Amino acid sequence: MKNMLLTTAAALMLASPIALAAHDEADAPLPTLEAVADEALTGDTVAWDFVEGVTTEVGPRQAGTEAETRGRQWAMQWLAAHGFENIADEPFEMPTWVPGETHKAAVTAPFPQPLVVQPLGGSGATPAGGIEAEVIEFASFADLAAASDGSLSGKIAYVSHEMRRAQDGSHYGFAGPVRWVAPTLAEQKGAVAIVIKSVGTDHHRNPHTGVTGSADNPLTIPAAALPLPDAENLERMFDRADGRPITMRLELDPRWIGMQTSGNVVGEIVGRNPELPPVLLACHLDSWWNAPGAFDDGAGCGIIAAAALNVAKTGQPLRTIRLLLAGAEEVGLWGSRAYSEAHIDEPIAVAFESDFGADRIWRFESNFRQTNPDLHARLAGAVARFGVANSTITATGGADINIARDQGTAIIDLQQDGTRYFDLHHTPDDTLDKIDPVQLRQNVAVWTQVAGILANEPRSIQTGGPVPSAPAIMGE
């Protein structure tokens, strides 16, 4: 694992927030954590600056492409300009799929008209010029699963679902198999292609892409998502066709381009005691090709960076705060896995990530409520004033913090309101204008409060006991 340390003029010219805090300390009392978090609630501009910057100056940054590389360079420069230390790009290799440029679909009979479509990540290509076949409709994943082997021979499968908005995003679990598994299943049953109702909740002409199949066992058939208006239109055609076959033409040219380089960007606010396991704040920096990735996950990276800088305003923290801006999350969590592999022997104290948009945090969860109830209660109590509820649910973390699960260490979930998330997730509409600055700042305030308590916690976060001296022991 090669670390590419960044040394830019910007980094050298700008004082780090820690140095500034030390200076302040000589002159006047440092602000309290509570004051800094409260200030963030109405005044933060840092998280916005990050997400505005990466979406405007980089734009879409799909993993393994030149655009993702530019995204990492941009992020490292931003971190350096804001005084982070030990900034690095930790590269890794992964098989890379690109969407191509031709994304066409049309019903050819009995109601000929074009449809909007985009390929799912990992989709096969059609022959040049496209394919045309009868469409077989399935109202649900279960209906497709019940179809007999070979029954889709020569056909295009269409699979629907009834995903609904939910504050906790839980309907993604219900509808997700339509994207995750149905294409492979349709291929097994003989289909020549599959189109799905986008796994999403909005009614705009924006398909929701996302991974299907796997790099180890890629699809050979084309697999594409229709926006909800087009999917519903197709379903109405079945209702109105009186049994006449519905035929569709599909033309897609995605392809695999071999092993390409992605990377994880890291940076630190170095703590007073670097012997203590650090606090890991995570997000992911890559996006799909079809949007600049504001909600998913430029905002998350802005939130964690702003929170770390806010903690530093209260004085150098006891523990190091480490940022992980993971690469290649969308295409299969490659960055999260690579980070865990590279750093598995370096215990972390606790990890949490921001990767569910930019709407308000409404619930606090940890996985140490029973092993360290005092700290859990202190954290939950500290964020209550921001409208965050306590929870007995055990935090499991998300895509970007494999290392915490692999180490078996402490995890926190700061659950965001996901009501709007699947309106935007993996669509062209994931743009900066969707971010509500008021809710973004609430995220920064909550993250500041939680990160600040954790980074100054002298005892084991997982157990409340003394921190083990043996560094080989995982997760404190």
Add this chain to the structure above:
Amino acid sequence: MKNMLLTTAAALMLASPIALAAHDEADAPLPTLEAVADEALTGDTVAWDFVEGVTTEVGPRQAGTEAETRGRQWAMQWLAAHGFENIADEPFEMPTWVPGETHKAAVTAPFPQPLVVQPLGGSGATPAGGIEAEVIEFASFADLAAASDGSLSGKIAYVSHEMRRAQDGSHYGFAGPVRWVAPTLAEQKGAVAIVIKSVGTDHHRNPHTGVTGSADNPLTIPAAALPLPDAENLERMFDRADGRPITMRLELDPRWIGMQTSGNVVGEIVGRNPELPPVLLACHLDSWWNAPGAFDDGAGCGIIAAAALNVAKTGQPLRTIRLLLAGAEEVGLWGSRAYSEAHIDEPIAVAFESDFGADRIWRFESNFRQTNPDLHARLAGAVARFGVANSTITATGGADINIARDQGTAIIDLQQDGTRYFDLHHTPDDTLDKIDPVQLRQNVAVWTQVAGILANEPRSIQTGGPVPSAPAIMGE
């Protein structure tokens, strides 16, 4: 002018609503107009059936294309199946522009990334492979107008605006020149292309197309619309570029395909006294290529057809109710002009159109408030229970009823709530799901009430006096 009368099996098999009403008349009292309008408010399914049908079974139907022809055939069959009489397709010829298939834009420096774009109607094409040039930003149409001649030589002009949502849609007037006139102006000043901030109010990745230039004096340069998220992104790039030039690559392949046939679909509920000038209800049947035209204007055609059928439920009306489903409105009001030319010598009593979406009607206007105050007051009073306000504004009608202005006859405007209209207008998002069935039914109720009073009015609608006997006198 050739009339192609439709005779379909469907038309022969189905009894006309007038026949049904006559049958009812023998058995039981006919319902009152008020009862029929009230029933429409909660129970109408006819308008929905029309707009669902035309958007599902035909889809996009741009003027002069095969799809528009299918739209006319579909509409004539629907009218016949619902018992309208004297159904015809009145064809006309017009120069026709088509959008092509390649609609690409990308910023190439200093922040390279793709942008979503669609051509404006009448746009020129780029050379194959596209053009790349520096972008010059104008914050408004006035700023572009102030640029000196030749100052855009070799450049791509970008023109912004500050359109806002308005219940009366009035901001279209403020922002419209950015689409209507700026491309021709930029061409005159030497620009090699122009991109505009879409003349619209939504933040989805949907460009708003629409006519620019004219068929008589077509643009030679490419002219395209960016969705608001992309336009705002471009503007942020100017803010962040520190004076570095912003360059863009643009590739568009629209073209003119010569004279093509469009047509106006007409149909009637024949009145008891065909000597009396008819009541004309209008909409337009064509849409842009990028959407099935649900709001603009499938809904309008459904509303007027449903209202005419409702009036017939109360018994055969005194005057004939004529429907005009105009062709080729979007591309330059060709159908409205052709209808006026063909029928200028056939006086109509009054005309009104539905062509502003499907949201609730909130205001009643006429152009005979001073010449026939009793009728104006009676109409305004009759629709008050549906939440419609009276107005002193003089109705002028819209795009589809040139004939009323040309004849100088009576006009009514049933103003719809346009708050959402420019979220959808001319975008891919103009799909059936955008229609609120509750508000659509309110439209049908109001139209039923107004059309029923007018179709049974024995005196001149414009003056309240006796209807002139000389048919050559325009507009009664």
